[in-house]
Structure formats: C-alpha cells, structure tokens
Amino acid sequence: MKNYKNINFCLGIDPNPTQQNFENFRTALYAHMEILDFYGNNLNDKILKPQLAYFLSFGSKGISLLEEFVSRYNENYTIIIDAKFNDISTTLKAYLHFIFGTLNAHGLTISPFLGEQTLQLAFEECAKKADRKGRVYVLCATSESSKGDLSFIDENWKKTLQACQNLRNTVFSGQEDLNKLIGVVIGANRENILFSDELKSSELSVLSPGLGAQGADWKIISKCAQHPNEITFPVSRGVFAGGNINLEQMKDNLVAIQRYF
Numbered sequence: 001m002k003n004y005k006n007i008n009f010c011l012g013i014d015p016n017p018t019q020q021n022f023e024n025f026r027t028a029l030y031a032h033m034e035i036l037d038f039y040g041n042n043l044n045d046k047i048l049k050p051q052l053a054y055f056l057s058f059g060s061k062g063i064s065l066l067e068e069f070v071s072r073y074n075e076n077y078t079i080i081i082d083a084k085f086n087d088i089s090t091t092l093k094a095y096l097h098f099i100f101g102t103l104n105a106h107g108l109t110i111s112p113f114l115g116e117q118t119l120q121l122a123f124e125e126c127a128k129k130a131d132r133k134g135r136v137y138v139l140c141a142t143s144e145s146s147k148g149d150l151s152f153i154d155e156n157w158k159k160t161l162q163a164c165q166n167l168r169n170t171v172f173s174g175q176e177d178l179n180k181l182i183g184v185v186i187g188a189n190r191e192n193i194l195f196s197d198e199l200k201s202s203e204l205s206v207l208s209p210g211l212g213a214q215g216a217d218w219k220i221i222s223k224c225a226q227h228p229n230e231i232t233f234p235v236s237r238g239v240f241a242g243g244n245i246n247l248e249q250m251k252d253n254l255v256a257i258q259r260y261f
C-alpha cells in the first residue's frame with residue numbers, strides 16, 4: 001500500500017450476473033457486500049460507486065436493494081451514484097432528490113449537456129446535503145466515446161473544465177473547504193487529458209474509470225502520484241467481475257489491486 005495523498009481507490013458496484021434474473025442479481029450484490037464487510041476496515045479510501053442501471057433493470061425490487069445497500073454503507077463510506085443524470089432544472093431537482101433525499105448518498109455523475117444552470121443546481125444541492133463528503137462528477141472525457149460525428153463532445157473537454165472551474169469560483173467563493181466537491185470524469189485511458197496543464201491548474205477533482213476490464217494501464221496510478229488534483233480510480237469488474245466469480249477470487253483481486261494504491 002503506497003498511500004498516495006491525492007489518489008483514492010473506489011469500488012464500483014455493478015452486479016451483473018450472467019443469468020439475468022432477480023435471484024441471481026441479489027446473490028451477486030450480496031457477494032459484493034460480503035467482500036465489503038470482510039475488508040471494510042482495511043480499505044484505504046472508503047468510496048463506493050453503485051451503477052444505477054443494474055439495480056433499475058429489476059424495477060422496484062432492484063431499487064429497494066439499492067436503498068438497502070446505500071443505507072448500510074452511507075455512514076462509513078462516501079457513496080457516489082453513477083447514473084449520468086441530467087435534465088432541465090425542474091426535472092433535475094427530482095433526480096437530485098432521489099440521490100440525496102431518498103437514498104442519502106453523497107454524490108453523483110452528471111452530464112453537462114443541459115448547461116451551467118443545471119450543474120450549479122447539482123453542486124449546490126450536493127453541498128447542502130453531503131457537505132465536504134459530497135462529489136459531483138461532470139462527464140468530460142469518458143473512457144468510451146465517439147470516434148464519429150459526436151466526437152466534438154469530448155474534443156471540447158477544455159470547455160467543460162473551464163465551465164466547472166467558473167462555477168466553482170462563483171458557487172463556492174470563499175468556501176475553499178468545498179473545492180473538492182466539483183469534479184470531472186476523465187477516463188484512465190485519456191492520459192493526454194489527465195496530464196494536461198489545463199486539468200492540473202483547474203484544481204477539479206477527477207473520477208478516472210477504465211482500469212481493469214477496460215484495459216487502462218495500471219501504471220497510471222503511480223504516474224499520478226505527483227498530480228496536484230484529487231484523482232479517484234474506480235474499479236468494478238476488475239474486482240467483482242459483476243458477481244460471476246467466487247468470493248475467494250474477489251478477495252484475491254482486491255488484495256492484488258490495492259497494492260497499486
């Protein structure tokens with residue numbers, strides 16, 4: 001364990017059994033929870049990122065398991081709900097109520113597509129409900145993205161950084177303790193952006209998925225040791241394989257991966 005000051009390890013919770021039925025889904029989720037209960041005290045950074053889609057796919061029964069999951073871990077962990085939400089402000093308020101009011105989670109991933117006003121709303125609500133534990137990660141340069149007509153979206157990553165910085169300076173002016181609340185998603189395979197001067201000077205927090213199953217290079221972790229930004233690397237399938245391996249294999253994966261951090 002290296003304990004880099006600016007780097008966090010996050011467990012992605014994406015239960016995805018090969019045989020898609022609710023019983024298997026619940027068993028897969030409970031396997032994730034057994035690992036958390038077994039290793040909880042030894043985990044360095046207590047950050048969990050459940051992906052809403054897997055829970056939603058089983059309707060109310062899946063959502064009820066998500067509620068059970070969050071209420072069990074929200075005291076001792078920081079919980080970021082990955083759903084890449086957004087909509088016009090009035091509707092976004094309902095999404096935010098789901099995250100912070102219903103689930104009592106601490107953060108979310110969000111699309112910038114609907115503009116600054118919506119991002120501001122998310123930042124403010126997150127600060128109100130989760131305070132310094134809060135994180136809102138704005139999609140900026142994702143691990144998978146367009147190579148076609150839609151590539152303009154993340155080719156404009158500098159503008160996303162700039163918008164987030166401007167909002168932070170307006171929304172949290174004089175509240176430096178909340179600076180880390182605002183973050184961006186930049187895939188671990190996007191080294192040119194991760195090590196860009198623009199990102200380094202932005203002071204934005206970073207969520208950097210892509211290690212493990214998506215094949216980003218594990219060396220990125222040590223390369224980020226001197227990075228000025230807080231960088232959180234989530235790993236899901238690399239540890240849990242969606243719940244399709246046995247507990248011993250999950251434990252071995254977790255131990256092996258934690259050595260990088």
Ligand SMILES: O=C(O)c1cc(=O)[nH]c(=O)n1[C@@H]1O[C@H](COP(=O)(O)O)[C@@H](O)[C@H]1O
Nearest residue numbers: 051082109142143209212213214235236237
């Ligand atoms: O926002 C995310 O977490 C995310 C952004 C991104 O650019 N790429 C990405 O894979 N993710 C999420 O990370 C999870 C996949 O993690 P792995 O199983 O570790 O590859 C899925 O829940 C994705 O939705």
